[in-house]
Amino acid sequence: MFSTYDDYQTMPGSLTFEQMADLHKQILDDAKTDADSADLFKNVFAAAVKYSQSRAGWTLWDREKRMEEDSARTSRHNQVIDSINILARYLKAQGKAAAWRDVLGEDRKRIGDFASYLVFVGSLNAR
Secondary structure, three states, X not given: OOOOHHHXXXXXXXXXXXHHHHHHHHHHHHHOOOHHHHHHHHHHHHHHHHHHHXXXXXXXXXXXXXXXXXXXXXXXHHHHHHHHHHHHHXXXXXXXXXXXXXXXXXXXXXXXXXXXXXXXXXXXXXX
């Protein structure tokens, strides 16, 4: 039921902690240039928080609870992906490369992993 970071690293499409840290830094470097991009990143983080609550609970829930929550979890995951795409499009329109978006790719699980990373780092820094 419970796993380690090493277990995660064996999964297809997984990102290393260093890769996630680099993507995060790239996003923040791009998004710190104006208030609109900062607000769009805030939307990414807010969506990540909501999604990560569902994702973290998944290992604790029984089959019935999972079935009950699956649609909401999928919707929250879609919100994460949409907010990331909106931020990347905005930054590209502002002349930024937003190369982090290409590295992150289109794999839903990988994007969900990164959302969880953002929440992890945000939570550590909230102390």
